[in-house]
Amino acid sequence: xxxxxxxxxxxxxxxxxxxSQKNLLxxxxxxxxMESAVNLFLxxxxxxxxxxxxxxxxxxxxxxxxxxxxxxxxxxMVITAIVIGLGVLALLITIxxxxxxxxxxxxxxxxxxxxx
Amino acid sequence: xxxxxxxxxRWVVGFIFLYGIYTMVYGHLTPGGxxxxxxxxxxxxxxxxLAYGRGFAFRNLDWRIARALDSVGGILFLTLxxxxxxxxxxxxxxxxxxxxxxxxxxxxFHLFNAGTIPIGNLVIxxxxxxxxxxxxxxxxxxxxxxxxxxRVFESREEEE
Amino acid sequence: xxxxLALIIIFMxxxxxxxxxxxxLVSAVVSMGAxxxxxSVCFILLRAPDVALxxxxxxVVVLILLLRGTIRLGEKTVSGHRDLAGLVSGIILVILFLxxxxxxxxxxxxxGEPGFLRFEDSASWYYLREALSRTGAVNAVSAVLLDxxxxxxxxxxxxxxxxxxGSIALLRKKLKRDKEQ
Numbered sequence: 001x002x003x004x005x006x007x008x009x010x011x012x013x014x015x016x017x018x019x020s021q022k023n024l025l026x027x028x029x030x031x032x033x034m035e036s037a038v039n040l041f042l043x044x045x046x047x048x049x050x051x052x053x054x055x056x057x058x059x060x061x062x063x064x065x066x067x068x069x070x071x072x073x074x075x076x077m078v079i080t081a082i083v084i085g086l087g088v089l090a091l092l093i094t095i096x097x098x099x100x101x102x103x104x105x106x107x108x109x110x111x112x113x114x115x116x
Numbered sequence: 117x118x119x120x121x122x123x124x125x126r127w128v129v130g131f132i133f134l135y136g137i138y139t140m141v142y143g144h145l146t147p148g149g150x151x152x153x154x155x156x157x158x159x160x161x162x163x164x165x166l167a168y169g170r171g172f173a174f175r176n177l178d179w180r181i182a183r184a185l186d187s188v189g190g191i192l193f194l195t196l197x198x199x200x201x202x203x204x205x206x207x208x209x210x211x212x213x214x215x216x217x218x219x220x221x222x223x224x225f226h227l228f229n230a231g232t233i234p235i236g237n238l239v240i241x242x243x244x245x246x247x248x249x250x251x252x253x254x255x256x257x258x259x260x261x262x263x264x265x266x267r268v269f270e271s272r273e274e275e276e
Numbered sequence: 277x278x279x280x281l282a283l284i285i286i287f288m289x290x291x292x293x294x295x296x297x298x299x300x301l302v303s304a305v306v307s308m309g310a311x312x313x314x315x316s317v318c319f320i321l322l323r324a325p326d327v328a329l330x331x332x333x334x335x336v337v338v339l340i341l342l343l344r345g346t347i348r349l350g351e352k353t354v355s356g357h358r359d360l361a362g363l364v365s366g367i368i369l370v371i372l373f374l375x376x377x378x379x380x381x382x383x384x385x386x387x388g389e390p391g392f393l394r395f396e397d398s399a400s401w402y403y404l405r406e407a408l409s410r411t412g413a414v415n416a417v418s419a420v421l422l423d424x425x426x427x428x429x430x431x432x433x434x435x436x437x438x439x440x441x442g443s444i445a446l447l448r449k450k451l452k453r454d455k456e457q
């Protein structure tokens with residue numbers, strides 16, 4: 001249970017960074033930390049005590065494999081989520097570059113004031 | 117970049133490429149799969165671009181060709197899904213049915229096995245390699261600088 | 277193993293706090309790399325080799341993108357907190373979030389007994405039992421990703437394609453129009 005609480009603290013570190021920083025790149029990095037925490041939480045929820053990875057070995061019977069493996073379903077979903085996070089981050093960096101061209105700064109308080 | 121970096125990059129990039137192809141093709145037997153293999157393949161091209169400059173890397177793989185690989189990979193994956201549905205129309209088929217495994221099954225723990233799963237891994241690997249390479253090439257072709265008091269946003273596509 | 281996992285997550289938390297509070301942008305990106313590396317080690321300890329491999333390669337590409345794309349051009353780097361109201365509201369919201377998280381965490385199953393052990397008709401039993409006989413793949417995660425749940429993989433391909441398309445559309449050549457104005 002402590003593991004879940006520690007992952008929750010990691011997520012809230014990301015939330016705190018998102019709410020309190022001024023630089024646009026720091027916001028992007030905080031978003032990446034939040035994503036890592038959520039992926040870790042999903043894999044922790046599928047862990048089985050004293051079990052192996054969901055890959056069969058040579059000469060292993062089916063009952064031993066089913067009785068001794070972790071959940072393969074969240075692992076597939078987390079692989080999808082990691083690659084989607086990569087695509088979203090590339091798009092965010094492009095948007096940040098465009099904002100720098102338009103306003104000349106990465107500061108979000110300045111961007112709010114200089115309309116035009 | 118210095119001579120040491122260029123020499124090491126030239127020796128190592130073949131091994132990185134081979135490791136990426138191995139991770140992609142053996143995705144149904146060992147951990148890995150299409151996504152990790154595709155990103156490793158893109159990392160090989162990124163290494164060449166960082167060590168030798170943009171012009172040399174674009175002579176090896178132009179970013180327009182990578183963009184075409186990206187689109188072709190998506191279309192091929194969709195074709196793989198629809199083809200099974202068309203071929204097995206009267207036999208209880210659904211979207212993304214494994215039509216190769218139903219007609220020609222192989223033996224477990226062999227390479228030519230598991231139907232459309234290795235083909236799907238290859239197609240996804242090509243697509244992810246194209247996407248990551250285009251994303252990196254775009255960011256290195258763009259420059260924002262000051263020109264006579266105003267900011268200029270320039271995207272250069274020719275050689276430096 | 278439980279203690280080692282907790283220790284690595286505490287290391288990740290400390291690296292995350294360092295990432296947010298530091299003023300230099302290069303240090304922030306390097307600390308983010310430390311968080312990603314600790315995450316890959318956690319995935320190996322939790323018996324997920326597929327996920328660890330994918331995470332570490334994607335982490336390397338993210339680091340290269342951040343360093344190469346943006347850190348190069350900041351002549352003046354901006355750092356520091358927002359105004360005081362933003363900082364205080366951030367802290368209050370985080371404390372509220374933690375309190376509600378503790379309330380929700382009591383209802384969870386214990387660490388080490390996943391949800392699919394309680395229900396006999398769960399989807400994971402089906403995937404584990406039928407992976408070899410129906411698909412012929414030895415890696416159950418690949419069978420789930422590309423045969424049982426291939427529609428989700430198609431959705432992910434569409435998302436990647438859209439992200440690349442959006443990037444290309446935002447970074448076009450605008451030299452002529454800027455010079456005219």
